[in-house]
Amino acid sequence: xxxRRTQILDAAATxxxxxxxxxxxxxxxxxxxxLSGKSHFYHYFKSKEELGYxxxxxxxxxxxxxxxxxxxxxxxxxxxxxxxxxxxxVALQSxxxxxxxxxxxxxxxxxxxxHDGFRVRIEAVFxxxxxxxxxxxxxxxxQLHDDVDAGRLSRFIIAALEGAVLMTRVxxxxxxxxxxAADLKRFIAMHVRDGAGLQVHRNLE
Amino acid sequence: xxxRRTQILDAAATxxxxxxxxxxxxxxxxxxxxLSGKSHFYHYFKSKEELGYxxxxxxxxxxxxxxxxxxxxxxxxxxxxxxxxxxxxVALQSxxxxxxxxxxxxxxxxxxxxHDGFRVRIEAVFxxxxxxxxxxxxxxxxQLHDDVDAGRLSRFIIAALEGAVLMTRVxxxxxxxxxxAADLKRFIAMHVRDGAGLQVHRNLE
DNA sequence: TGCGTATTAGACCGTTCGGTCCGAACTTTA
DNA sequence: TAAAGTTCGGACCGAACGGTCTAATACGCA
Numbered sequence: 001x002x003x004r005r006t007q008i009l010d011a012a013a014t015x016x017x018x019x020x021x022x023x024x025x026x027x028x029x030x031x032x033x034x035l036s037g038k039s040h041f042y043h044y045f046k047s048k049e050e051l052g053y054x055x056x057x058x059x060x061x062x063x064x065x066x067x068x069x070x071x072x073x074x075x076x077x078x079x080x081x082x083x084x085x086x087x088x089x090v091a092l093q094s095x096x097x098x099x100x101x102x103x104x105x106x107x108x109x110x111x112x113x114x115h116d117g118f119r120v121r122i123e124a125v126f127x128x129x130x131x132x133x134x135x136x137x138x139x140x141x142x143q144l145h146d147d148v149d150a151g152r153l154s155r156f157i158i159a160a161l162e163g164a165v166l167m168t169r170v171x172x173x174x175x176x177x178x179x180x181a182a183d184l185k186r187f188i189a190m191h192v193r194d195g196a197g198l199q200v201h202r203n204l205e
Numbered sequence: 206x207x208x209r210r211t212q213i214l215d216a217a218a219t220x221x222x223x224x225x226x227x228x229x230x231x232x233x234x235x236x237x238x239x240l241s242g243k244s245h246f247y248h249y250f251k252s253k254e255e256l257g258y259x260x261x262x263x264x265x266x267x268x269x270x271x272x273x274x275x276x277x278x279x280x281x282x283x284x285x286x287x288x289x290x291x292x293x294x295v296a297l298q299s300x301x302x303x304x305x306x307x308x309x310x311x312x313x314x315x316x317x318x319x320h321d322g323f324r325v326r327i328e329a330v331f332x333x334x335x336x337x338x339x340x341x342x343x344x345x346x347x348q349l350h351d352d353v354d355a356g357r358l359s360r361f362i363i364a365a366l367e368g369a370v371l372m373t374r375v376x377x378x379x380x381x382x383x384x385x386a387a388d389l390k391r392f393i394a395m396h397v398r399d400g401a402g403l404q405v406h407r408n409l410e
Numbered sequence: 411t412g413c414g415t416a417t418t419a420g421a422c423c424g425t426t427c428g429g430t431c432c433g434a435a436c437t438t439t440a
Numbered sequence: 441t442a443a444a445g446t447t448c449g450g451a452c453c454g455a456a457c458g459g460t461c462t463a464a465t466a467c468g469c470a
Contacts, residue, residue: 004446018318022228026428036448038429043446048428099318105371109314112374113223113304123375152384155372159385160361163368166310167360169317170328179357180364187392209416231458241418243459248416253458417466426457436447 005044008033012055017100020110021052021118052107053121059103060125067092068129071136078140082133082157082188086181089161093168093177101169105162130154148191160184210249213238217260222305225315226257226323257312258326264308265330272297273334276341283345287338287362287393291386294366298373298382306374310367335359353396365389 011032015024026048030041045051070085093101104125111118133154137144164180216237220229231253235246250256275290298306309330316323338359342349369385 002446020225020227020315022225023315023319025426027426037450039431039449040447042429101314101317105368106314108371108375109306109311110225110228112306112371114228119375126372126375149384152388155381156365156369156385156388159368159372159381160365161368162371163310163364163366164361166313166317166367166371167331167364170313170324170331176360176364179354180361183357183361183392187388187395190392190395207416230456232456242420244419244461245417247459411470413469415467415469418464420463421461423460424458427455428453430451430453432449432451434448436445438443438445440441440443 002044004033004035006058008035008041008044008051009055009058012051013059013103014100016052016055017059017096017103017106020106022110026051049117052118056103056107056118056121056125060128064128068132071132078136079143079188079192082136082140083185086157086161086184089165090174090177090181093165094174098169098172098174101165102162105166126158129158133157143193144191145193153188153191157184157188207249209238209240211263213240213246213249213256214260214263217256218264218308219305221257221260222264222301222308222311225311227315231256254322257323261308261312261323261326261330265333269333273337276337283341284348284393284397287341287345288390291362291366291389294370295379295382295386298370299379303374303377303379306370307367310371331363334363338362348398349396350398358393358396362389362393365392 008029012024012029015028015032026038026041029051030038033041035041045054067085067088070088071081073081073084076084104122107118108122112122113119130151131154134150137148137150137153141148141150160180161184164177167180168174168177213234217229217234220233220237231243231246234240234256235243238246240246250259272290272293275293276286278286278289281289309327312323313327317327318324335356336359339355342353342355342358346353346355365385366389369382372385373379373382
């Protein structure tokens with residue numbers, strides 16, 4: 001893919017994760033990506049909507065590489081991987097420096113009820129995310145209680161993280177996310193068979 | 206407060222909780238509240254921003270009456286009240302019929318990074334919400350483990366619920382919220398002293 | 411009866427929006 | 441060198457936006 005294209009995609013991704021899709025104008029993207037003008041932009045994307053779709057794709061790919069990949073590390077115990085993944089989400093938000101949030105969450109909140117094209121794509125993102133965690137839990141099933149519903153627990157984890165990022169952004173305080181991440185780990189540990197797998201202290205550190 | 210004013214507020218609240226603040230135009234509100242024209246609207250509100258602030262206020266008041274009030278019911282065991290509150294959130298989303306979501310969440314996602322006026326107001330909403338749960342947990346402390354961090358647990362509950370409503374909206378499936386609500390209850394029950402207070406089955410129903 | 415408020419209707423304003431079109435210059439590659 | 445793709449700069453379009461203004465009509469109440 002051309003340099004310019006990814007440059008535009010990156011600039012748009014930053015803007016969208018801060019202001020959302022609707023409030024990000026094409027002119028903003030042009031300025032952010034340092035393009036010469038509108039024709040320069042429309043040389044690469046046929047519409048703002050198409051740009052939005054591609055930004056979502058790219059954001060998910062990046063997230064899959066930098067975040068979800070941890071869930072598949074073959075040399076690490078699955079439940080430990082899950083904890084590392086949660087840490088990675090915290091680290092990702094920390095890198096953003098307070099500003100911005102989950103690109104999926106912001107698009108979901110904005111467009112779930114009004115733009116079916118986006119809704120369906122975001123649904124697919126969540127679905128793939130769920131399925132990654134679900135298969136990790138499946139892999140870890142010898143360590144887990146028999147009655148653990150992997151799909152449900154996966155959705156819970158994602159919802160808690162998305163909600164946490166949102167609250168963190170409002171309060172401008174990363175420790176909110178850190179606290180929720182720690183609690184989430186304890187919740188996951190609750191599903192572990194007694195004596196099996198890794199230990200997580202129920203005490204607060 | 207005048208009839209017309211609340212009529213406008215209600216129409217705006219519905220629209221905003223579906224499309225967000227930015228994508229809700231004054232003309233939409235006028236149509237939704239069946240006003241005769243712009244001058245009719247600006248007779249009651251001096252700007253769209255002021256309307257937004259008042260919608261947020263009103264939404265929190267309604268939520269406080271219909272939702273948070275449960276947390277203060279004096280005749281019911283505190284932890285049971287917490288479960289009832291979670292049920293109420295599910296019921297509230299069910300009433301919305303899939304469409305729309307948490308008015309706080311949608312405004313937070315949209316405006317947290319770009320509009321400080323809204324950001325601090327939403328922060329205050331979350332703060333009051335947290336403090337309600339926190340004082341309930343304080344009341345229930347004889348039944349809870351000593352190391353329970355009430356503030357942190359409160360934030361966790363809220364984040365999980367906000368995230369759950371968001372996912373539910375994207376997937377258009379209330380059972381997502383129901384599952385997370387059930388899991389959240391189990392997580393809360395995890396903090397209860399052995400043998401104390403009410404029992405919640407860890408098994409899935 | 412009169413006075414203030416509520417309602418109706420619509421013209422109008424400046425700005426921003428997504429998007430199109432044009433024409434020229436520059437760069438890469440065949 | 442010719443052709444194809446890229447960059448540049450800006451004029452332009454119709455629509456939608458938040459908001460103002462005027463002016464007439466209805467209504468509730470002292």
